[in-house]
Amino acid sequence: MRIDVWSDIACPWCYLGLTRLGRALERFEHADQVEVELHSFQLDPTLPESFAGSEAEYLAASKGIDLASVQQMTGQVAAAAAQDGLTLDFDALVVTNSRRAHRLLQHAKTVSAHATWDLELALFRAHFVEGLSVSDPDTLVGLAVAAGLDAGGARSALDSPTLDAAVTADVEAAARLGIRGVPFFVLAGKYGVSGAQPAEVFDQALHQVWQEDQEPAAP
Numbered sequence: 001m002r003i004d005v006w007s008d009i010a011c012p013w014c015y016l017g018l019t020r021l022g023r024a025l026e027r028f029e030h031a032d033q034v035e036v037e038l039h040s041f042q043l044d045p046t047l048p049e050s051f052a053g054s055e056a057e058y059l060a061a062s063k064g065i066d067l068a069s070v071q072q073m074t075g076q077v078a079a080a081a082a083q084d085g086l087t088l089d090f091d092a093l094v095v096t097n098s099r100r101a102h103r104l105l106q107h108a109k110t111v112s113a114h115a116t117w118d119l120e121l122a123l124f125r126a127h128f129v130e131g132l133s134v135s136d137p138d139t140l141v142g143l144a145v146a147a148g149l150d151a152g153g154a155r156s157a158l159d160s161p162t163l164d165a166a167v168t169a170d171v172e173a174a175a176r177l178g179i180r181g182v183p184f185f186v187l188a189g190k191y192g193v194s195g196a197q198p199a200e201v202f203d204q205a206l207h208q209v210w211q212e213d214q215e216p217a218a219p
Contacts, residue, residue, distance in 0.1 A: 001034050001206075001213055004186040006041040006174050007120070009098040009134055012077045012088055015124035017183035017196035019084055022117075024202035030210055038109070038116055040102040040170040041182045049135050051095035058095045080196075092131030099167065100158050101134045104144055106166040107157030111149060119147040188213055 005021070007014035025031045044062065051058050059070045074090045081088045101123050108116040122143045126132040132139050137158055144154035157163050174184070177192075185193040187209045193201065 001030070001188055001210055003034060003036045004039060004189075005036060006039045006170070006179055006184045007182045008041045008043050009101045009120070009123045009127055010047075010096075011043055011182055012074075012081065012128055013196040014183040015088075015121075015128055016077075016081050016084060016086065017185070018120065018124070019086060020196060020199045021185065021202050022121075024199055024206055027203065028206045028210075034206075036113060036117065038105065038120055039173065040105065040167040041174055041179070041184075042098060042102070042167075042171065043182065045097075045099065045171075047095070047097045049097050049100075050133075053095065055090045055093045055095055084199075086129075088128045089131060090128075093128060094131060094133040096133050096135040098134060099164070100137075101140060102167045102170075103160055103163040104140050104154060104157050106163040106170075107153060107160070108144070108147065108149060109166075111153075115148045119144060119149070122147055 003021075005018065007018060021036075025034060025036075028034065047058075053061075056067055056070045056074060059065075059073075060067045063070070074088075078088045078090065105116060105120060105123070108119045123134055126139065126143060127134045134140065137155065140158060141151055141154045145151050177186070181194070183194075183196060185205075187193065187205060191205065191209050193205055
């Protein structure tokens, strides 16, 4: 069974959703026969490479809402993540464009699905937990090496036009499917799950889609 996942490194719900999917897969008895492919998506492709303010200030400016409302919103996200054992530090977060990180993920996809999964989770931790810049070349190469990738290949990937085109292709594929928000999960090419659903939803979806996939086609 194949699962396609669209997500953005700058999206806290994507971090939570991918974590919940991963835990559901750990419990799924047919996990060794599940192929997960991660796809790029950018919630704000116009974001500059660096932003000289906090995450709350950026969200307030981009969404046109007051700072107190944004802080309440991020507090709710952090509280939801804490229930899954994730500690999100929005005060330390470095606001930056995620495009370079997505190019690196596209490079990882040419190496192995396992390395890509590990790298994406490492990028989420770097961005939301450790206060690192996910557009900084040295930071990105270090995360890539820790995920098992070659340093030279990773550095070459960061500004590769070919890999940038692969990012664009993922974004365009999402648009064709009508995906306007992330995380978004497509199971077996036909069942969509939107958002960071509770782990039980992923458990149910995996079993249901697996069972339907194993049923013989009608004559």
